[in-house]
Amino acid sequence: MLTIKDIAKQLGVSVSTVSRALNNHPDIREETKQEVLEAMKRFNYTPNALARSLIQRKSNTVGLMIPDITDPFFSAMAHDVEEVLSENGYQVVYVNTSRRPDKEKRFLNSVMERKMDGIIVTPDFLDDDAKELLQRLNIPVVFLRRRPPEELNMPFVDVNHYEGACRAMDYLFSLGHRQIGFIGMPRYSFTGQERYRGYMDSLKKQGITPAPRGISWNGRTIECGYKAMERLREELPDMTAVFAANDLLGVGALEYTARNGVAVPDQISIIGFDNLEVTDLHWIKLTTVAQPRKEMGRKAAELLMQMMTDNLLTADSITLETQLIVRNTCSGIAR
């Protein structure tokens, strides 16, 4: 490996001079600089970023910690995070935690060791150890698609799940529906809770007493949606619409109707949440609530950039709005 020293020797100048040329320092004669630069090109010299980082206390690296890159949500966000960060000269180290607490902590530790300049995280577990680690990092941290605990004075970028759910419900109300079932994600999930809250509050605002039998808690998969729909149809025969807390559940519900000869939207309306790509498929055309997933990644990266350049450990959070996507699975009630 060629070093700055080799270049200096070749040219009969000092390493300081070479360094100055490399760093575009003003204190160097233009000619000297050109000579040095040319020699570097000639010898295929590449600066050692490690040495540089060590002395400058800046690694130009940021960490991205997500549960699962395989989830279209996270991959969309990861895409944009990388895009804006790499444009700004940062490299991004990514980690799938697979929702494992030990892996989350391991990553946080390597963030310290590697002297990363900032991180974007979507943790699933945040015990006291992890919180302390996060605090001790002493670098900008932004939470993505999740809110940080109160004690951690760190910004987040997330969507307003609650309002999104209200939007879905209001649309259903506007079509005349009153008996609306709910297919939920696992109870412990943050987004699941928020969307449920939107469902409940909307109902109450309309003076409708939620029917406990009209609420089904499940997993987050198509199969879960299928089963939930089956149950709901039995439990609540006069139900005219269903709000599925995510699209996979919605697609599952739709599959149930398709297989069992239930006409959608004529006999029952279905609305989802997320606007996954599949929902736009010809056979599906699920009406749903969209989240700006790419924008979330972009905003998170921009926020982090700002914090890193301004040397801020906190900043204002960003809450993005959802959008109703009307397709073919909801219609007015005809009675």
Next chain:
Amino acid sequence: MLTIKDIAKQLGVSVSTVSRALNNHPDIREETKQEVLEAMKRFNYTPNALARSLIQRKSNTVGLMIPDITDPFFSAMAHDVEEVLSENGYQVVYVNTSRRPDKEKRFLNSVMERKMDGIIVTPDFLDDDAKELLQRLNIPVVFLRRRPPEELNMPFVDVNHYEGACRAMDYLFSLGHRQIGFIGMPRYSFTGQERYRGYMDSLKKQGITPAPRGISWNGRTIECGYKAMERLREELPDMTAVFAANDLLGVGALEYTARNGVAVPDQISIIGFDNLEVTDLHWIKLTTVAQPRKEMGRKAAELLMQMMTDNLLTADSITLETQLIVRNTCSGIAR
């Protein structure tokens, strides 16, 4: 930031001793070691990986260069790459090239500067500059889902696209089809070419002269598949089956039939390639050829690990087999 020096001072020992404790060096008394380790814990000391890497010439970092993390293929592979590498103490720096040559080169440069220990790449462009860069890196490189050019003596992990295509065609032949249309991806794409080759050779082996009008080159999207199917039906009215070079195209073809009242598989059989998740949807159930995408990521990472630990710049490539997934879009021909 606490350093090794601070710990040494606190304990009244030399930095060498502290370093030895940190690195589990044998030349240290067990008691001393424990004392040091304890002090480190007490003071929340974290070693600086940058300094370490600089001196050890090993950054414990590997690069992953892919076109687009948003593509389910690449995200699946990225997931497994990260998993095996992080288990082995490596961090992975990932980059979306967005199929831009300048970004590919920029990444390769940062691989040099950052002194990464190895990389896994799926380049789209490989001009002479890029090839030279790759060569000069002088670290293990494995190509993922793409073959390297001959001059580059580097291993790859890929699927046998050609055989996969033959598998699809043989299945169609076994059902009695002779007039088989082809919906291809862009001509320049490596995988597209291989799958086309499989189509052509299979036809020839059966003594069938390929009908040029039965071949349609398109993009890689659902819409492209839709349009291609439309054209193919006009150009080749007696066509009984279609081989779509990827699933998105196959789904598009299927959408055409659904919208235009063409019964599948009764009037026409359709087979795809990739086994994307959507193909298993109730409305689709596309017969297709599966690629072991997660396994590909895993294998690539394992291969790279092996090369890094054995200090090898080349190794044997790995070709994975495809698998026919029979669902509902193909049937025997009734005449």
Next chain:
DNA sequence: CTGAAAGCGCTTACAG
């Protein structure tokens, strides 16, 4: 087993 010293490849005051 322990310590002093050199050095990894750079940058950054400090003189001149």
Next chain:
DNA sequence: CTGAAAGCGCTTACAG
């Protein structure tokens, strides 16, 4: 404008 020197936080022979 240029160079000599110190130093970033470590590891690694080399003595003892």
